[in-house]
Amino acid sequence: MNGVEGSSVTDVAFWVVSAIAIAASIMVVTLRDIFRAALFLALSFLAVAGLYILLRAEFLAVVQILVYVGAISILIVFAIVLVRDMPGGGKDNHLKVVAATVAALLGALAIFVSYNSDFTNLDALESSNADVAAALTGTYDLDASNAVGDEYEDQIAVAPPEGAEGTEIGIFSNSTGSIGGLFIRDFVLPFEAVSVLLLAAMIGALALLRQRGEES
Amino acid sequence: MSANVNVNLLTPEFILAGMGLLVLSLDLVLPKARRGILPWIGVAGLIAAVATALIYRWDRVEELYGGVFIADRYSLFFFAFLVILGGAVMIASVDYVKQHIKFPGEYYGILIFSILGMVLMASAGELLTAYIAMELLSFSLYVLVALRKYDSKSNESAAKYILLGAFSSAIMLYGISMVWGVTGTTFYDGIAAHLTANPDLDIGLIVGLSLIVAGLGFKVAAVPFHMWAPDVYEGAPTPVTAYLAIGSKAAAFALILRLFSEGLLPAIEDWRVLIATLAAATMVLGNLVAIRQENIKRMLAYSSIGQVGYLLLGVASLGVVDAGGAVVFSERASTGIMVHLVGYAVANLAAFLVVAVVYSRTGSDQISDYRGLAKKSPYLSLVLSVALFSLAGLPFFAGFVTKFYLFTAGAEAGFLWLSGLAMVASLVSLYYYLRVIQRAYVDQPSEGDEETAVERSTFFVPLTSWLMLGVLFVGMILIGVWPTELAAAADSASDALGTVRDVSTALVR
Numbered sequence: 001m002n003g004v005e006g007s008s009v010t011d012v013a014f015w016v017v018s019a020i021a022i023a024a025s026i027m028v029v030t031l032r033d034i035f036r037a038a039l040f041l042a043l044s045f046l047a048v049a050g051l052y053i054l055l056r057a058e059f060l061a062v063v064q065i066l067v068y069v070g071a072i073s074i075l076i077v078f079a080i081v082l083v084r085d086m087p088g089g090g091k092d093n094h095l096k097v098v099a100a101t102v103a104a105l106l107g108a109l110a111i112f113v114s115y116n117s118d119f120t121n122l123d124a125l126e127s128s129n130a131d132v133a134a135a136l137t138g139t140y141d142l143d144a145s146n147a148v149g150d151e152y153e154d155q156i157a158v159a160p161p162e163g164a165e166g167t168e169i170g171i172f173s174n175s176t177g178s179i180g181g182l183f184i185r186d187f188v189l190p191f192e193a194v195s196v197l198l199l200a201a202m203i204g205a206l207a208l209l210r211q212r213g214e215e216s
Numbered sequence: 217m218s219a220n221v222n223v224n225l226l227t228p229e230f231i232l233a234g235m236g237l238l239v240l241s242l243d244l245v246l247p248k249a250r251r252g253i254l255p256w257i258g259v260a261g262l263i264a265a266v267a268t269a270l271i272y273r274w275d276r277v278e279e280l281y282g283g284v285f286i287a288d289r290y291s292l293f294f295f296a297f298l299v300i301l302g303g304a305v306m307i308a309s310v311d312y313v314k315q316h317i318k319f320p321g322e323y324y325g326i327l328i329f330s331i332l333g334m335v336l337m338a339s340a341g342e343l344l345t346a347y348i349a350m351e352l353l354s355f356s357l358y359v360l361v362a363l364r365k366y367d368s369k370s371n372e373s374a375a376k377y378i379l380l381g382a383f384s385s386a387i388m389l390y391g392i393s394m395v396w397g398v399t400g401t402t403f404y405d406g407i408a409a410h411l412t413a414n415p416d417l418d419i420g421l422i423v424g425l426s427l428i429v430a431g432l433g434f435k436v437a438a439v440p441f442h443m444w445a446p447d448v449y450e451g452a453p454t455p456v457t458a459y460l461a462i463g464s465k466a467a468a469f470a471l472i473l474r475l476f477s478e479g480l481l482p483a484i485e486d487w488r489v490l491i492a493t494l495a496a497a498t499m500v501l502g503n504l505v506a507i508r509q510e511n512i513k514r515m516l517a518y519s520s521i522g523q524v525g526y527l528l529l530g531v532a533s534l535g536v537v538d539a540g541g542a543v544v545f546s547e548r549a550s551t552g553i554m555v556h557l558v559g560y561a562v563a564n565l566a567a568f569l570v571v572a573v574v575y576s577r578t579g580s581d582q583i584s585d586y587r588g589l590a591k592k593s594p595y596l597s598l599v600l601s602v603a604l605f606s607l608a609g610l611p612f613f614a615g616f617v618t619k620f621y622l623f624t625a626g627a628e629a630g631f632l633w634l635s636g637l638a639m640v641a642s643l644v645s646l647y648y649y650l651r652v653i654q655r656a657y658v659d660q661p662s663e664g665d666e667e668t669a670v671e672r673s674t675f676f677v678p679l680t681s682w683l684m685l686g687v688l689f690v691g692m693i694l695i696g697v698w699p700t701e702l703a704a705a706a707d708s709a710s711d712a713l714g715t716v717r718d719v720s721t722a723l724v725r
Contacts, residue, residue: 112419113420114420117418117420119398185281187284187345189280189281189284189285190284190345190348190349193332193333193352194348196233196236197351197355200329200355203240203322203325203326204355204358207363
C-alpha cells in the first residue's frame with residue numbers, strides 16, 4: 001500500500017487496525033479467563049472488519065460484523081455462561097515450545113510470501129486507493145471533479161455495464177453490487193449448493209441435539 | 217450469456233436435491249412401520265437421476281455459467297459411478313439403519329445430499345465451486361459419522377473428523393486465496409492459461425498450490441495427513457465407514473483429477489515430484505502399519521490409505537514431457553485412476569459390508585474373532601476373501617487389472633521406481649489380507665481356547681446384504697476377467713479431460 005500518493009491516512013488506519021487485530025488475537029490465546037478471551041476475540045473480528053473496509057470490501061466488512069462479531073462471538077459467550085464450571089484456561093503442556101516454533105515459522109512463511117509474491121489483483125486496488133484516503137479524511141465528494149473520483153462515481157451511480165462486473169476494477173470499486181451480480185449469475189450454482197449444504201447442516205444439528213426421550 | 221444457460225442439463229442434479237428433500241419429508245408423514253420403504257424410494261430416485269444424466273448428457277460437452285459447471289464425458293462417468301456407489305452404500309446400510317437408527321429419513325436424506333456434493337465435485341470447473349461441493353459432502357459426512365450419538369466411540373471419531381475437516385478446509389481455502397491473488401482467477405482453464413504464460417512459478421502460487429494439495433491430502437487421507445482416518449473409520453458406523461473410505465475418496469479424486477489435468481498440468485514439472493513423494497510415503501506407511509492392526513476396520517483404514525498411495529502415483533504420472541519440452545496429458549494415467557477407483561470401490565464396499573454383517577451378529581470387529589467364519593457362513597467368508605484378494609491385486613479379480621493399468625501408466629511417465637515400490641507394497645498388503653483369510657478358513661481352536669465371537673453366534677445374512685454382496689462379488693470377478701467395457705468408458709472420460717473445450721465468454725476470468 002506504499003507509494004500511492006495521498007494514501008498516508010490509509011496507511012495510518014491500516015497500521016492501527018492491524019495492531020489492534022494482532023494485539024487482540026494475542027490476548028485471545030494468552031488470557032486465562034475464557035470470558036475475557038471471548039471478548040477479545042470479538043474485538044479481533046471487528047478489527048478484521050476494519051481491514052476489509054480498507055480493502056474496499058464493504059460488503060464483506062458488514063458480513064464479518066454481522067456473522068462473526070454479532071453471531072459467533074455472542075454464541076461463544078452464551079456457551080461460556082451456560083457451561084458454568086468451565087476450567088480457567090488450558091493446562092500447560094510440554095509442546096508449547098514446539099507449537100510456538102511451528103507457528104513462528106508458518107508466520108514467517110506467510111510474511112515472506114506476501115512480500116515476495118506478485119499478487120496481480122492488488123495493483124487494481126492500489127490504483128484506487130486514493131479514493132479511500134479521501135473518503136476517510138472527509139474530503140471525498142461524489143461531485144468532485146478529479147478524474148479518479150469521476151471514474152468511481154460512474155461505477156456506483158449506475159449499475160455496472162453488462163459484462164463489466166468481473167473486471168479487476170469492478171471487484172474493488174463496487175463490491176456489494178458485484179458480489180450480488182455474481183451470486184445470481186455466474187455463481188448461482190454454488191450459491192444454491194450452499195443452501196443445500198446449510199439444510200444438511202441444520203438437519204444434522206437438530207438430529208444430534210434431539211433429546212434421548214424423543215428418540216422413540 | 218447467462219440468459220441462455222441450458223438449465224435442462226442440470227436436471228439430474230435437481231433430481232438428486234429433490235430426492236433428498238422428498239426422503240427427508242416422507243419420514244415425517246409415513247407411519248413408523250412403513251419407513252422401511254424410504255431407502256428404496258431413494259434408490260429409485262438415484263436410478264432416475266443416472267438415467268436422466270445419461271439421456272441428457274450422453275454426447276454433450278457444455279460449460280454452464282462460463283465454466284463453473286462442466287458437462288462432459290468425464291462428469292458423466294463420475295456422475296454414474298458416484299451415484300451408483302451412493303446407491304450401493306444406501307442399500308448396504310438398510311440392515312444397519314433398521315437396527316440402530318430411529319429416524320431413517322435423516323440418514324438417507326443426508327446421504328443423498330452428500331451424493332449431490334460428490335457429483336458436483338466431479339463437474340466443477342472452478343475452485344470455489346469445487347470447494348463448496350466438497351463441503352456439502354463433508355458436512356453430510358460429519359452428520360452421518362456422528363449419528364450414533366450415545367456411542368462414545370462414534371462421538372470421539374465424529375469430533376476428530378469435524379475438527380480436522382474444518383482445519384483442512386481452512387488450509388485449502390487459504391491456498392485458493394493465494395492462487396487467486398497471483399493468477400486472478402479460480403477457473404481451472406484460467407489457471408492453466410496463467411501457468412502456460414508464466415512458466416516460472418511465483419512464490420505465492422507455489423505456497424498456494426502446496427496448501428491446496430495439503431487440504432486435499434487431508435480429505436483423501438494421504439500421508440502425512442492421514443492421522444484422523446483410522447480413528448474415524450473405527451468409530452463410525454460401518455456402512456458410513458465404507459462410504460468414507462470409498463465415496464469421499466472417489467469424489468476427492470474426481471476433483472483432483474480434473475484440477476490437476478485441466479488446471480495445473482502446464483506446471484507438472486513443479487509438482488510431480490511432490491505428488492510422487494506423497495504417493496511413496498502413503499503406500500509404504502499405509503501398508504506397513506496395516507500389518508499391526510488387530511481391528512479389521514482399522515486394518516481396512518490403513519489399507520485404504522495404501523490404496524490412496526497407488527492413486528497418487530497415477531496423479532503424479534498425469535503428464536509426460538515430450539522431446540520438445542511440451543507437456544502431454546497422459547490419458548493412460550487418468551484412465552488408470554478411474555478404473556482403479558471403480559475396482560477399489562467395489563472390493564472395499566464388499567469387504568466393509570461383510571464386516572458390517574459380522575458385527576451385527578457378533579458385536580466384534582476384532583480380526584481374532586473371525587476364526588470359524590468359513591464354517592458359520594461360507595458365503596460371507598468367500599466374498600470377504602475375494603474382496604481382500606482383489607484389494608491386494610491378485611489375478612482374476614478386479615484389483616489386478618486396475619492396478620495393472622495404473623502401474624503401467626506410472627512406469628510410462630518415468631516413475632519406474634514408484635511403480636516398483638507400489639508392487640512391493642501390494643505384496644506386503646497381501647500378507648495382512650491373508651491373515652484375515654487364514655483366520656476365517658484355516659485356524660482351528662486349539663485345546664483350551666475360548667470360543668470366538670463368531671463361533672458363539674448364530675449366523676444368517678439378511679436378504680438385502682446377501683443380494684448386495686452377490687452383486688459386488690460378480691462385479692469384482694467381472695472387472696477382473698472382462699475389464700474392456702469399463703476401460704473404454706474411462707478412456708472416453710479421459711478423452712474429455714484431454715480435449716481443450718471451446719472456452720466461451722465468461723464474465724469472470
